[in-house]
Amino acid sequence: MAEFTMELNDEQKEVRDWLHGFAADVIRPAAAEWDEREETPWPVIQEAAKVGIYSLDFYAQQYFDATGLGIPMAMEELFWGDAGIALSIVGTGLAAVGVLANGTEEQIGTWIPQMYGDVNDVKVAAFCSSEPDAGSDVSSMRTRAVYDEAKDEWVLNGTKTWATNGGIANVHVVVAVVDPELGSKGHASFIVPPNTPGLAQGQKFKKHGIRASHTAEVILDNVRVPGSCLLGGKEKLDERLARARERAKAGGERVKNAAMATFEASRPAVGAMAVGTARAAYEVALDYAKTREQFGRPIIDNQGVAFQLADMRTQIDAARLLVWRASWMAVNGKPFTAAEGSMSKLFASETAKKVTAQAVQILGGNGYTREYPVERMHRDAAIYTIFEGTSEIQRLVIARTLSGMPIR
Numbered sequence: 001m002a003e004f005t006m007e008l009n010d011e012q013k014e015v016r017d018w019l020h021g022f023a024a025d026v027i028r029p030a031a032a033e034w035d036e037r038e039e040t041p042w043p044v045i046q047e048a049a050k051v052g053i054y055s056l057d058f059y060a061q062q063y064f065d066a067t068g069l070g071i072p073m074a075m076e077e078l079f080w081g082d083a084g085i086a087l088s089i090v091g092t093g094l095a096a097v098g099v100l101a102n103g104t105e106e107q108i109g110t111w112i113p114q115m116y117g118d119v120n121d122v123k124v125a126a127f128c129s130s131e132p133d134a135g136s137d138v139s140s141m142r143t144r145a146v147y148d149e150a151k152d153e154w155v156l157n158g159t160k161t162w163a164t165n166g167g168i169a170n171v172h173v174v175v176a177v178v179d180p181e182l183g184s185k186g187h188a189s190f191i192v193p194p195n196t197p198g199l200a201q202g203q204k205f206k207k208h209g210i211r212a213s214h215t216a217e218v219i220l221d222n223v224r225v226p227g228s229c230l231l232g233g234k235e236k237l238d239e240r241l242a243r244a245r246e247r248a249k250a251g252g253e254r255v256k257n258a259a260m261a262t263f264e265a266s267r268p269a270v271g272a273m274a275v276g277t278a279r280a281a282y283e284v285a286l287d288y289a290k291t292r293e294q295f296g297r298p299i300i301d302n303q304g305v306a307f308q309l310a311d312m313r314t315q316i317d318a319a320r321l322l323v324w325r326a327s328w329m330a331v332n333g334k335p336f337t338a339a340e341g342s343m344s345k346l347f348a349s350e351t352a353k354k355v356t357a358q359a360v361q362i363l364g365g366n367g368y369t370r371e372y373p374v375e376r377m378h379r380d381a382a383i384y385t386i387f388e389g390t391s392e393i394q395r396l397v398i399a400r401t402l403s404g405m406p407i408r
């Protein structure tokens, strides 16, 4: 097990500087344009593929870094560049985590490369769990997967919503109900391969922020996938369902389901994205406060402004430490006895919302315009307290973990 460290090693610093260069030179200059266009920034994703940032190798290297700091460091730098473009680059990684967490070696080897495509023909992937009536309440999921034993195929029917890259993805990872009696314990994850008939994009959402990232409904109408597309395989599913039925009969110890395993692995990473956006806005505000003069002196000469910047930086550093701790725990298999993963996501996302709002305030009228990036960063930051579990749900998870009580 790697010791927890607050210091990046030399190799990690090199990667961080390289990512920062890409974020500063390629992502940030493109941010305003793709925010206005509200389209997937394919040319930027391709640039990222060319230099090796958009690739399974790069992602896996960071994901399996034993210090746990690889993914948070990478997320912070890319999202420092721009949240919408960065989500277009890392959204595939969120789907890949679904396969890494629940898939067999063979499934990982077959599907993850197809999620990324190659430099000349980049592809993206989508993770589809949320539904119109099943957001925070995952147990209300209705999308059904029924096994057709004669053909060894699964048949998927239902409507997914809010899927990042939904409908434009080469590979969709879809969570569906296989045993409705078991609530969220009766869910399983499936690969829907490229060009599978019956899968279609529904509404594409026009959003408040992260507008370069594509978010849409995904309609599944009698989608047939081979038995081999069930993540983890049928035998493992049958064993898991049998255990869940036994426990349900015995009166109910909680069992982790497929979607929850994915969320647990990705929450500190979302915290790191929030840290990136918060740091970006803080830096713009600090520079502005040092150069903008009113009453014959820089506005930072006023404690009212300087103390805000002091609080912003303190909260960003605290958020990063929570994220790094949770990420180190996740990689090293430490149990989250105080829901440290949720804590990190909760604090970092609330910090991003607060810090970006303060940045707008410090820039005054300029902060309220699209001439300066903090307006976009403030809109972007609002997503962090919503996706991958809202702040309220994080508090619920933390409170339940701490108390052992079924708090509602």
Ligand SMILES: Cc1cc2nc3c(=O)[nH]c(=O)nc-3n(C[C@H](O)[C@H](O)[C@H](O)COP(=O)(O)OP(=O)(O)OC[C@H]3O[C@@H](n4cnc5c(N)ncnc54)[C@H](O)[C@@H]3O)c2cc1C
Pocket (backbone or CB within 6 Å): 126, 127, 128, 129, 130, 132, 134, 135, 136, 137, 161, 162, 163, 164, 165, 207, 210, 215, 383, 386, 387, 388, 389, 390, 391, 392, 393, 396, 408
């Ligand atoms: C841009 C974007 C991208 C997304 N990407 C994906 C994706 O790729 N894949 C995917 O599967 N999903 C994705 N999501 C979905 C996201 O995870 C959900 O929006 C989120 O889980 C909240 O669900 P909901 O929107 O249905 O809100 P609801 O669950 O309806 O919640 C509404 C409000 O009620 C509160 N609330 C609900 N229950 C409780 C409770 N028990 N106690 C206290 N408060 C409560 C919530 O905190 C929230 O404030 C994305 C969403 C967005 C906006």
